[in-house]
Amino acid sequence: MSRSRKPVAGKGAGAHAGAPAKRTAPDLAQVRAQIDEIDLRIQELIGERARWAQQVGKAKGPLKAAVDYYRPEREAQVLRRIIDRNDGPLSDAEIVRLFREIMSACLAQQQPLKIGFLGPNGTFSEQAARKHFGHSAHGLPLASIEEVFTEVESGNADFGVVPVENSGQGTIQVTLDMFLTSKARICGEVELRVHQYLLSRSGQLADIERVYSHPQSLAQCQAWLRQHLPKAERVPVSSNAEAARRARNADDAAAIAGEAAGHVYHLKAVAGPIEDRPDNTTRFLVIGRELFPPSGNDRTSLLVFVKDQPGALYEVLRPFAEHGVSMNRIESRPSHQGLWQYAFFIDFEGHVEDAPVRAALAELERHAAQVRVLGSYPLAIV
Numbered sequence: 001m002s003r004s005r006k007p008v009a010g011k012g013a014g015a016h017a018g019a020p021a022k023r024t025a026p027d028l029a030q031v032r033a034q035i036d037e038i039d040l041r042i043q044e045l046i047g048e049r050a051r052w053a054q055q056v057g058k059a060k061g062p063l064k065a066a067v068d069y070y071r072p073e074r075e076a077q078v079l080r081r082i083i084d085r086n087d088g089p090l091s092d093a094e095i096v097r098l099f100r101e102i103m104s105a106c107l108a109q110q111q112p113l114k115i116g117f118l119g120p121n122g123t124f125s126e127q128a129a130r131k132h133f134g135h136s137a138h139g140l141p142l143a144s145i146e147e148v149f150t151e152v153e154s155g156n157a158d159f160g161v162v163p164v165e166n167s168g169q170g171t172i173q174v175t176l177d178m179f180l181t182s183k184a185r186i187c188g189e190v191e192l193r194v195h196q197y198l199l200s201r202s203g204q205l206a207d208i209e210r211v212y213s214h215p216q217s218l219a220q221c222q223a224w225l226r227q228h229l230p231k232a233e234r235v236p237v238s239s240n241a242e243a244a245r246r247a248r249n250a251d252d253a254a255a256i257a258g259e260a261a262g263h264v265y266h267l268k269a270v271a272g273p274i275e276d277r278p279d280n281t282t283r284f285l286v287i288g289r290e291l292f293p294p295s296g297n298d299r300t301s302l303l304v305f306v307k308d309q310p311g312a313l314y315e316v317l318r319p320f321a322e323h324g325v326s327m328n329r330i331e332s333r334p335s336h337q338g339l340w341q342y343a344f345f346i347d348f349e350g351h352v353e354d355a356p357v358r359a360a361l362a363e364l365e366r367h368a369a370q371v372r373v374l375g376s377y378p379l380a381i382v
């Protein structure tokens with residue numbers, strides 16, 4: 001499509017050489033006629049794309065379910081190209097959101113993906129799931145992070161979305177610990193800017209004696225709470241949406257949750273955003289049952305059980321340094337395999353199929369008690 005068809009503001013009728021051009025408002029009917037024509041072309045192209053996506057399905061052979069057609073590495077490549085091409089006026093995040101929805105709809109032609117997340121509806125986990133899989137996927141709100149893992153492992157959910165770390169509060173340990181025993185694999189990551197709101201039935205700060213929220217959200221807003229509600233009791237609950245559900249049933253209580261939870265549970269915003277750090281971001285993992293090929297810009301997560309001997313951690317780190325593999329994160333957790341024994345969760349750049357990563361892993365395996373590749377997956381896209 002030609003890029004020369006951008007709208008230009010009309011010149012005033014009386015404009016003449018030497019005088020500043022007088023701008024008039026564009027004619028509304030004419031602009032709408034242009035938009036109608038463009039919508040027609042977009043619709044034709046979306047239909048054509050959906051028909052080609054059906055052909056992709058046929059090219060992949062007789063597969064059983066949507067989960068077999070889903071290709072996170074291909075989606076990441078498509079979205080990266082879209083960002084490279086984007087010259088506005090829509091932001092990268094907006095244009096990516098639109099194209100994700102198109103891919104979500106194209107994929108759902110086979111059968112929609114079923115995505116488990118920490119429910120009830122209205123949680124940040126649901127927002128992260130929608131951001132990654134779009135609205136044509138079926139959401140499966142579950143009671144706990146543990147249940148997201150078990151539903152994915154059993155096949156009741158095709159994929160799950162679980163929080164793993166917050167920019168201000170650090171690791172969500174229950175998620176890491178699940179990998180010690182679960183067979184789930186990591187096949188993607190999602191970053192979500194998290195904006196917290198104080199929500200209540202009346203919308204009045206003076207009424208609030210109790211504040212419900214997930215412990216992570218209470219921690220993200222502690223300075224605000226100290227300043228504005230120093231006397232209110234803080235009650236940790238299993239999710240922000242559960243907090244909103246409780247606040248709906250009380251006159252003297254509020255919830256800290258996302259705006260979406262306020263809409264779902266018909267609460268008014270007393271204040272917000274109230275997170276202490278304006279760049280508050282949570283990283284989520286997409287979990288599934290298999291590993292996917294490289295997308296060209298990937299991260300790998302490992303779980304390493306070390307031998308209980310001097311220099312064990314050094315031997316874990318050395319292969320990465322020697323093979324030029326850039327490590328992003330290392331975190332130790334009790335291994336649950338013996339008293340004072342630890343497992344290391346390690347994230348680094350690259351895919352297990354990349355040569356330097358393969359070499360580093362081969363060496364690591366010689367020194368560690370056990371190495372488990374949790375997944376190699378595309379880096380989060382906007």
Ligand SMILES: O=C(O)C(=O)C[C@]1(C(=O)O)C=C[C@@H](O)C=C1
Nearest residue numbers: 053056070071074075103106107
């Ligand atoms: O390219 C594919 O493999 C497709 O199935 C098509 C498509 C798309 O709409 O672009 C849809 C689903 C996959 O997850 C990746 C991409």
